[in-house]
Amino acid sequence: MPAAEPLSPEFLKSVSTGPGVYQMLARKEVLYVGKAVNLRKRLASYKRFSGADHSKTGMMLARVRRIETILTTTEKEALILEASLIKKHRPRYNVILRDDKNYPLIKVTVKDQWPRVLVTRKRVRDGSRYFGPYSSASSMREVLKLLQSLFPLRRCRKVQPRSRPCLNYQIGNCLAPCAMPVDKGAYKEMVDNILMILEGKNHELITVLRNKMQTAAQARKYEEAALYRDQIRELEKTLERQVVVAEHHLDQDVFGLSRKDASVGIAILFVRAGIVSGAQTFHLNDPLGSDEAILAATIIQYYSDQRQPPAEILLPRQPDDAGLLRERLSELRGSSVKLLVPRRGNRVQLMTMARQNAEQIFTDQEQQKKSWDNLASMLQKILHLGREPDHIECVDISNIGGRQAVGSLVCYKDGAPYKAGYRHYRIRGKETPDDYAMMREVLERRLEKGMVEQNLPDLLLLDGGKGQLSLAVDVLDQLGITDAIDLVAIAKEKELEGEKLFRPGRKNPILLPGHSPVLLFLMRVRDEAHRFGITHHRKLRSKSTLASELDALQGIGPQRKKLLLKIFGSLTRLKQATAAEIEHVPGIGAVLAGSIHQQLHQNDETR
Ligand code: SF4
Incomplete structure (x- = not known):
């Protein structure tokens, strides 16, 4: 792995002429990852680069301080390695796929003993089958509704033995493997049918179901035959609505x-x-x-x-x-x-x-840009801002009874959430809740960094009233950036009153009608900051709940708790284990294993 002055003749001489991957680095940042069948030749071509300095390649080369190469045996290995290094480093000069939207997927948990179907937005390596992404949530919901109406798979997160099934069983939505004897083969058949539908094999499935209907009818199992008939009808209805774009039935x-x-x-x-x-x-x-x-x-x-x-x-x-x-x-x-x-x-x-x-x-983007330009100029006019706010940030402070206080900051650029600018701030100051001190700390940390990095927002939205606003005015004043950022505070002071907008230097709040696009936009940004804060808190809370759940286990001492964690790897895995599996841990007999299992599951929810 040679590393020397980038692209110097000595360096190029030291580079292999075989296949491999090269990484161009600024100090620590990986700027670009590429692959080549002949590394030396490929890197030498950068030496001969004759494009303009302000071209993207020119700008990248000007920043390169170091080049590292990794040799591979074949070009295909280089291709795979290149892809995995791009995924890992996300270099700014490579093509990086970022989903334009967060599309929904349908997930079938085929690895579970009693699989279920659910909607997710994340694909993880958990052995489940994923389908989609669906271009619209409504088309995905339609498919899900069809699957759930045809095949009564479980709906709860985890099947725990229960004395009585939940309501899903009563209304025919689930066969209730939690409480009733369910034929594994029949359940698997439902899962297979679902997979066929999701794979687009509706025609094949209809043929399969027709055969089954006939067999059931011949055997005088009329109830079963009627079930197949209903499934066929539903599938045919769906097929009628689908637009066939190719007659070949290929994927x-x-x-x-x-x-x-x-x-x-x-x-x-x-x-x-x-x-x-x-x-x-x-x-x-x-x-x-x-x-x-x-x-x-x-x-x-x-x-x-x-x-x-x-x-x-x-x-x-x-x-x-x-x-x-x-x-x-x-x-x-x-x-x-x-x-x-x-x-x-x-x-x-x-x-x-x-x-x-x-x-x-691009058409969508242009339209979005146009409507944002309109809204930005309305914001400026109505709120008397110093500039049109293309970069907006909003801060929210949340804590659990004064502990685990977190500041959440969301960022909007050109009217759309800019997730790369979202931040959480662990409050370093007081343990006791003091919203003002926490807000001050977050603002100071964010703005001081922004001054160094030159990425201050045009508008800072504060969740609060006059108090929060004058605190922010003070922070800006101290940092000498009063004129660089507009401040707006948004608060609903009494339940029946509408939202009030406060601006520095104005005694009275600005009151806008409930349907005002300016007000609706600011409320959306504020609500997004809340949501971001709450999600983070839930994560923190679930971590601390997990830790306290383990602490709260009765009948076992710290050594055996440690051992359980060591053997199962995490509390989540321990919770997934059966009593019989827990029993195998040295020093834990059948009785204790049963008690641990029961304690870990006594609060399980059914959803
Ligand atoms: S708890 Fe409800 S949803 Fe879960 S398996 Fe039992 S009946 Fe089905």
Whole structure:
């Protein structure tokens, strides 16, 4: 792993001519990760770079202080390593896929003894099957409703033995494996049917169900046959509503790419059994490289063992390293994957749809920008601000009875949440609750850092009234940035009164009608700060609850508690263990294991 003066002749001489990955670094930050079949040749090409200094590559090269290389045996290994280093470091000059929106997924917990179906927004490596993303929450809810109406899988988070099933059983939503004898084979069959629907195999499933209905009818099991009949009817109704875009019934992902100025929009349409089942879009801000390089980088980052590619991927052009990509994707899928650039027929129509979706990203952004510009100028006018507030931050302070006090700061840029700017501040000051002191501490820490990094907000929104406002005025004054930031405090002082907006230098609050877009926007930002604070608190609370749950276990001393944690790895895993599994821990017999299990589950909720 050589490291020397970047791109000097000595350094280049020391670099291998074999395949591998190179990382360009500023001091500590990884700026760019690339791969090459011949590392020395690839790095030497940067030496010959003749583009403008203000081009993106020029700017990156000006910042590089060090280059590190990692040798691999094959180019494919380099491709995989490059993707994993990009995921790890998220270098600012690489193509990084950030979901445009937080799309919902359907998760089937196939690894569970009694699987269930749920909605999630996160794909994790837990052995579950994930479907989607669904382009709209309503289309996803429709699918979920169908699955739940047809197949009564459990709804609760965890199946615990119960003496009586919950209401879900009474209303026919669950077979109640918690309390009733449920045939494992029949339950598995329901799960398999759900998977078929989610895989888009509705036609095949209808055929399977028809056969079963006939067999049941012949055996005079009329109730069972009626059940199959109802399921077939529901499925047929769903099929009627779906728009078939391709008659071939193949599974395809269709990539569309569109450019606007320095930005690139990428849309991926998911065609399952000839039906568009969802879409996902990405916005890449000023990415390095040609369309072919961007497509290659997108594909290698997008697919993984958690998100396997379909048999066919349609692309607007051949990506760089198409052969290598095909090999890698086929490996992930376990069978061959085709990368096609369609020229005629039905596939071209799909490509057009994907391209239009990619173009739509910019149209949507323009519309958002326009409506934000209007709102920003209204904010300035109505609240008498010194500037149009393109960068807004809002602070919320929360604590649990004075302990674990946390300041939560949310950031909005051009009217939209800018998650990279969200921060939590652990209050370092007092243990006893004092909202003013905590607010002061958070403001000072945020603004002092902002002055150094030159990223101060245009507008600071405070959750509170005159008190919070004069405190913030004081902080700004002390830091000498009074004119740099506008301050607004928002408070509802009495339950029946509306929100009041306070501004420095104004005795009376500004009262806006409840439907005012300015007021609604500020309330949204304030509520987002609350939400961000509450979510963080829940996490802290669940951590401390877990610790105290373990402490509260009766009948075992600290040594055995330690041993339990050591053997199960975490309290969560210990809670997942059965009494029989706990019994195997040295020094814990059947009676104690039963008691531990019972103590850990006595407060379990049913949802
Ligand atoms: S607790 Fe309710 S939802 Fe869970 S398995 Fe029992 S009946 Fe089903």
